[in-house]
Amino acid sequence: MNGRILEVVGLTMDFGGIRALNNVDLDVKQGEIVALIGPNGAGKTTFFNCITGLYRPTKGDIFLYRQGSSRASLKGMKPNRVTEVGLARTFQNIRLFPQMTVLENVMIGRHCRTSSTIFGALVRNTSTRMEEDSIIESSHRMLVKIGLTQYENEIAKNLPYGAQRRLEIARALATEPELLLLDEPAAGMNPQETSELVNLIQSIAAEGQSILLIEHDMKLVMNLSERIFVMDYGKKIAEGTPEQIRNNPTVIKAYLGEEVDA
Amino acid sequence: MISAGELKKSLVVSLWFAFLTFPIMVVRVDPVESTVLWRWHNMVYVIVGSFFLSIIFRYLLHRRDIQTSRKESGQSNPDQTLIHRWLSNTRSRTIIFVSLLAVALAFPHMPYLSSTYQVNIMTTALMYVVLGLGLNIVVGLAGLLDLGYVAFYAVGAYTYALLNYHFGLGFWVVLPIGGILAALFGIILGFPVLRLRGDYLAIVTLGFGEIIRLVLENWGDFSQGPSGISNISRPGFFGIDLTLDQAIIYIYYLMVLFVVVTIFFVNRLQDSRLGRAWIALREDEIACQAMGIDKMKTKLAAFSLGAFWAGIIGVVFAAKTTFINPASFTFLESAIILSIVVLGGMGSIIGVIFGALVLILLPEYLRALAEYRMLAFGAVLVLMMVFRPQGLIGSIRRVYTYTPTKKGTTS
Numbered sequence: 001m002n003g004r005i006l007e008v009v010g011l012t013m014d015f016g017g018i019r020a021l022n023n024v025d026l027d028v029k030q031g032e033i034v035a036l037i038g039p040n041g042a043g044k045t046t047f048f049n050c051i052t053g054l055y056r057p058t059k060g061d062i063f064l065y066r067q068g069s070s071r072a073s074l075k076g077m078k079p080n081r082v083t084e085v086g087l088a089r090t091f092q093n094i095r096l097f098p099q100m101t102v103l104e105n106v107m108i109g110r111h112c113r114t115s116s117t118i119f120g121a122l123v124r125n126t127s128t129r130m131e132e133d134s135i136i137e138s139s140h141r142m143l144v145k146i147g148l149t150q151y152e153n154e155i156a157k158n159l160p161y162g163a164q165r166r167l168e169i170a171r172a173l174a175t176e177p178e179l180l181l182l183d184e185p186a187a188g189m190n191p192q193e194t195s196e197l198v199n200l201i202q203s204i205a206a207e208g209q210s211i212l213l214i215e216h217d218m219k220l221v222m223n224l225s226e227r228i229f230v231m232d233y234g235k236k237i238a239e240g241t242p243e244q245i246r247n248n249p250t251v252i253k254a255y256l257g258e259e260v261d262a
Numbered sequence: 263m264i265s266a267g268e269l270k271k272s273l274v275v276s277l278w279f280a281f282l283t284f285p286i287m288v289v290r291v292d293p294v295e296s297t298v299l300w301r302w303h304n305m306v307y308v309i310v311g312s313f314f315l316s317i318i319f320r321y322l323l324h325r326r327d328i329q330t331s332r333k334e335s336g337q338s339n340p341d342q343t344l345i346h347r348w349l350s351n352t353r354s355r356t357i358i359f360v361s362l363l364a365v366a367l368a369f370p371h372m373p374y375l376s377s378t379y380q381v382n383i384m385t386t387a388l389m390y391v392v393l394g395l396g397l398n399i400v401v402g403l404a405g406l407l408d409l410g411y412v413a414f415y416a417v418g419a420y421t422y423a424l425l426n427y428h429f430g431l432g433f434w435v436v437l438p439i440g441g442i443l444a445a446l447f448g449i450i451l452g453f454p455v456l457r458l459r460g461d462y463l464a465i466v467t468l469g470f471g472e473i474i475r476l477v478l479e480n481w482g483d484f485s486q487g488p489s490g491i492s493n494i495s496r497p498g499f500f501g502i503d504l505t506l507d508q509a510i511i512y513i514y515y516l517m518v519l520f521v522v523v524t525i526f527f528v529n530r531l532q533d534s535r536l537g538r539a540w541i542a543l544r545e546d547e548i549a550c551q552a553m554g555i556d557k558m559k560t561k562l563a564a565f566s567l568g569a570f571w572a573g574i575i576g577v578v579f580a581a582k583t584t585f586i587n588p589a590s591f592t593f594l595e596s597a598i599i600l601s602i603v604v605l606g607g608m609g610s611i612i613g614v615i616f617g618a619l620v621l622i623l624l625p626e627y628l629r630a631l632a633e634y635r636m637l638a639f640g641a642v643l644v645l646m647m648v649f650r651p652q653g654l655i656g657s658i659r660r661v662y663t664y665t666p667t668k669k670g671t672t673s
């Protein structure tokens with residue numbers, strides 16, 4: 001139950017002369033909520049981009065341990081392969097499919113778990129029709145779970161901000177990830193939306209979903225996460241339980257300061 | 263509604279026009295008698311005409327802005343025009359398609375209206391419907407700006423011309439070969455090209471289109487160069503020899519059939535797992551990949567399926583004209599097909615059909631305007647894009663709805 005699910009070893013990423021990530025180690029255990037925090041420009045989003053295959057890391061390796069199978073190295077995989085293997089993410093600046101409906105957005109998430117081909121599309125044989133029905137049904141169930149059914153047939157770009165963020169989570173979950181990556185899910189939300197989000201994340205985690213999240217909202221981080229990793233200038237400067245991080249002098253000096261007491 | 267400032271702007275526009283058109287509209291040199299004729303009255307026409315056109319244009323812009331701001335403040339649903347509501351309803355859509363089909367089938371037999379000439383024009387228009395629908399997969403659905411689409415059309419046409427010339431193969435045998443060969447070309451060209459995005463893709467595909475044409479023009483041993491290939495056989499009809507008039511009507515009906523088949527397939531593709539992936543790719547490439555969609559595979563599928571229809575129509579084109587040369591496959595051709603897609607409405611099947619009919623038939627029937635034909639045509643295009651950027655008929659897609667099954671619980 002408590003085996004590792006993600007293991008990142010010595011991850012380094014250079015952009016020309018800038019070292020955005022410097023030898024970062026990180027791990028997530030099965031069913032855990034882990035937070036990755038750090039000041040602006042610390043390299044958190046870059047870390048996500050590297051492990052999801054959007055960037056190719058300069059050095060280091062990324063392993064995903066899947067239930068009932070050996071570990072898979074994600075290094076050098078294309079983003080779509082990474083998602084197939086079991087990492088799904090949301091984006092810091094929302095990236096929905098704006099002209100598609102809410103239901104369709106989630107249906108896209110089912111793409112990598114379904115298999116009908118051009119031939120199936122043209123002939124529309126029984127198996128293709130059944131697969132289409134199952135895509136619609138499971139996407140609908142996902143919307144029920146995330147609490148977005150009221151918007152089901154709306155165009156995604158017309159949704160209120162908080163709902164758009166939740167839709168991104170729904171879409172990522174539809175890919176049935178081993179590990180869910182959330183990049184600042186509460187950014188720009190009002191207190192009410194944030195508390196709804198906390199409930200949502202807790203209910204997802206209660207079903208055994210492992211989560212790694214980036215967040216600036218310290219209250220949310222301290223409430224939700226079992227372990228916290230802190231980055232600054234591309235380096236990992238601390239890791240530990242919320243309690244340990246709260247009292248870690250390096251962290252306080254580098255970043256938290258007055259915010260942690262708030 | 264129109265302020266003094268706008269009147270002044272219109273005045274400036276008209277004076278500027280008078281200045282620009284001065285050399286062609288006012289001055290006329292008579293080379294025989296070596297005299298210059300000053301036609302000042304023309305200048306008056308230009309000033310007055312452009313002044314009023316400019317005011318009308320401003321007024322329309324003004325109205326459009328009011329409308330869009332009303333839409334944005336949520337007072338009316340965007341795009342809920344009458345046509346749109348009609349077309350979103352499956353039953354009325356079926357009625358529209360069936361009646362269009364009935365008109366198309368009856369067309370060659372309409373008294374007064376139809377002649378061999380008319381049927382020929384209509385056949386051409388139908389060919390562009392299919393070309394537009396093919397390019398619509400690439401540009402409208404997958405969002406890949408392809409300016410070299412004509413290359414695949416050329417591949418189809420030359421496939422039939424060469425196989426017919428060298429081996430005497432008939433239309434029906436070559437038809438699938440032409441389509442498949444064009445699709446293969448799509449994949450071969452697509453591999454290096456589809457890594458690029460947006461403008462870069464547009465320029466590289468433009469280059470590829472021209473390369474194919476230049477190869478056909480210069481590789482004389484293979485394609486007989488600029489002089490082209492003539493005496494290509496018309497489509498066979500159960501081995502019966504048709505007269506020219508009969509053949510024209512036969513090809514017309516073939517095209518009606520092809521249009522129906524194309525609509526059927528494109529519609530199915532659009533509402534499939536692959537079709538959704540294309541639209542997602544158009545909307546956001548990075549999010550699309552993050553959802554586990556293979557970007558390269560999806561783009562190649564769009565490119566080669568689009569090319570397939572171009573190849574098919576290429577074969578029909580060669581069979582219809584019985585003569586082809588590289589001059590038929592210039593960039594202008596790609597531009598016209600692209601205009602059909604953009605003018606009709608990107609991603610909209612019925613829009614593309616109307617776009618093709620308007621763009622191909624309008625210049626034909628504007629022939630009365632003689633040399634002003636292309637000018638009027640250009641003006642229509644500009645006005646369309648200013649006032650209806652989403653095209654004649656914006657995209658109407660199936661709305662997926664969840665209906666609980668007998669066993670499933672309603673939520």
Ligand SMILES: Nc1ncnc2c1ncn2[C@@H]1O[C@H](COP(=O)(O)OP(=O)(O)OP(=O)(O)O)[C@@H](O)[C@H]1O
Nearest residue numbers: 015018020038039040041042043044045046047092
């Ligand atoms: N594609 C890129 N090219 C060059 N530099 C980049 C690129 N992506 C990120 N960087 C640099 O890497 C550093 C880390 O950026 P990153 O976006 O990962 O920070 P972050 O921790 O997510 O910050 P924030 O909290 O503001 O989101 C920054 O200095 C940024 O300029």
Ligand SMILES: [Mg+2]
Nearest residue numbers: 044045046092
């Ligand atoms: Mg970031």
